[in-house]
Amino acid sequence: MTTDWKAQYARRLEWMTTSAIREILKVAQSPDTISMAGGWPEAALFPIDQLDQVAHHVLTEAPRESLQYGLTDGLPALRAQLADMMSEVGIPATMDNIAISSGSQQALDLMGRIFVDEGDTVLVESPTFLGALQSFKAYGANLVGVPIDDEGVCVDALERLVRETKPKFVYLLPNFHNPAGVTMSLERRRRVVEIADQYGVPILEDDPYGPLRFQGDPLPSLAALDAERYPENAAAGAYVKGNVVYLGSFSKLLAPGLRVSWAVCPGDLAQQFVMAKQGADLHTSALGQAMASEFIRRGWLPAQVQRIRDTYRERRDAMCEAIAEHFPEGVRHTHPEGGLFLWVTLPEGMDAVALLRDAAERKVAFVPGAPFYVDGSGQNTFRLSFACVPPDTIREGIKRIGEVIRAHMG
């Protein structure tokens, strides 16, 4: 076979193989290692019995809906439920604004497919979610990073870069940022949607963790603030005008293995999504959609989400307390109010990859931060997940990392 891969694919290959960290993380995956490296939710919180009940229900009571070919835009009942859920949090969505995707990863891919021609600029936070970089890179995007701090994306830098680079869209994670664990302030959110309006630039708001807030009051989504700006939306009772594509997911609320997520699209963008999706995978698992829909219909989602919040809060607390006790001075970290991740910044000049190598030998693992940056910075940063490790184990893991940090500092 002539392995005459396309040019864009060669670029992708390069991107995927330059990460030496993969190898170390493989070592760190041995069962006796305390891994705070994953991006996974806690499997012990999967509502197994309830999912078993809804699977039985939809397979036997609605076999065509759960087993036959489905519509590319998604199961109508689920789209209607999601429109209601979105409206309750201030996004005036109707079914026509909702497109189901096979995980949010697919929604990121479809955004690339719809918007990005070779060389087009996409603005991303610096750091940002690795999977998004992979999706956008596959379409030849020129990725430009916008700095973030404890209040989320720096809006002055954002405005300047929007003006200078004329991006096809801006990708943002306002709640409990992956990897940084920070939450965008209300003031910044308002400014982001102003910038979007002023420059006519689409915003891709990725919110897989939004419902998992375990501290403080919820903030309105960018989509909700954006929708408020245009009287057409209130008049239509729909998100007919706006600049924000909002992504939600069942992966962290129910189970990622179902691969069911959704996009809220303003105007006629949902139709573009659906056309792009048709050639990509025809439709999302009908069984997964039917199960999510029945789970919501039975009213089980709020208690399930609360159970996750309670567990993650306890683990976040354990992690923050252990860091205060075991990490040396000069090491900074974020204080997530929700989600799965906490971000650590070592003193300038320290190398998180070298740290991981030694940490892996001490049977503890995290993810070095550099790959989350598009500009090669972040060498002195790393990500910790508190989602999948019980509090006592977190304390032991943080203690070990603290010892390795001290050894590297001294």
Added chain:
Amino acid sequence: MTTDWKAQYARRLEWMTTSAIREILKVAQSPDTISMAGGWPEAALFPIDQLDQVAHHVLTEAPRESLQYGLTDGLPALRAQLADMMSEVGIPATMDNIAISSGSQQALDLMGRIFVDEGDTVLVESPTFLGALQSFKAYGANLVGVPIDDEGVCVDALERLVRETKPKFVYLLPNFHNPAGVTMSLERRRRVVEIADQYGVPILEDDPYGPLRFQGDPLPSLAALDAERYPENAAAGAYVKGNVVYLGSFSKLLAPGLRVSWAVCPGDLAQQFVMAKQGADLHTSALGQAMASEFIRRGWLPAQVQRIRDTYRERRDAMCEAIAEHFPEGVRHTHPEGGLFLWVTLPEGMDAVALLRDAAERKVAFVPGAPFYVDGSGQNTFRLSFACVPPDTIREGIKRIGEVIRAHMG
């Protein structure tokens, strides 16, 4: 929002909206219409009770496997089972040759992603599967049709076009072709893999219906014939060298709503598939994969496939008999030995779209053939599916179509 779609996307939009047939087919979808238009399997044959049992089993006995994030290449147990199944039919696959996809539609999309740069030629049969055209078009492929007849693709034309157009790959449906219902002869199959070898051109062998043979003896797949050519494969007990990517699917064997298919990839192509898939949707539904794997493990697949074959054979017989009785002289049709589809060719100059308009009024529907051709031909052809309609209803539907044809002829 600036609706500054990318250039390739605009092309796609044009492609999707030029089909006036969609509107007629919508009318034809009313519940009192006899529809032989769908590409769907018979829902009454879904093994509901068995799927319910395996869903319960995997959710309660293997919740991590069925609900947590999974590997991009697929559930290892399923990949191993598929490697065995493929080896039994002469493709010397190991797990490393198998990549799971979210339906074969995704595999088609990934082939485009891996191989096709704007303007690259892809050879397809004329006619061919519409969904493949959509996937390849999205990557800017220059689609060139190769004629087929009752023995499948015309190999002399194929060789000439391979030489002249230097395609990135050739897309073929050897068994019970969609839409044409024909099966490629053994002699042609041998010639196709010779051409692939001689010119180093990859073949994409799409075989969703292969196991659904209800007449005659099975023929070896292109992948099996290709693998035989290179002693390296027998020596390695794996498909280490070759030119054929084989696509199989559970959509027509179990249920399409699960969205579980697989690609058998020679050499290191599976790794390319997996890298391309990672950015596309991370992985295929873990639940669907676990259910398919457990279904196979329990040994239920052969009887399920036999049940489908028996039903479809009875319906194919009813359709062929009714055509012999009700269609006028001068109308030709294929005699499928498996699968779902039968292809009708009207006398030159007749228009299947005009026919459908009148047929829809008589409450019977089929799919006009022109959209299955990349060169605008096929105006006098249409596709019938016998999969979803009971024999008596098929007879009534064919009778009505025969009357409409006579009216158009006379």
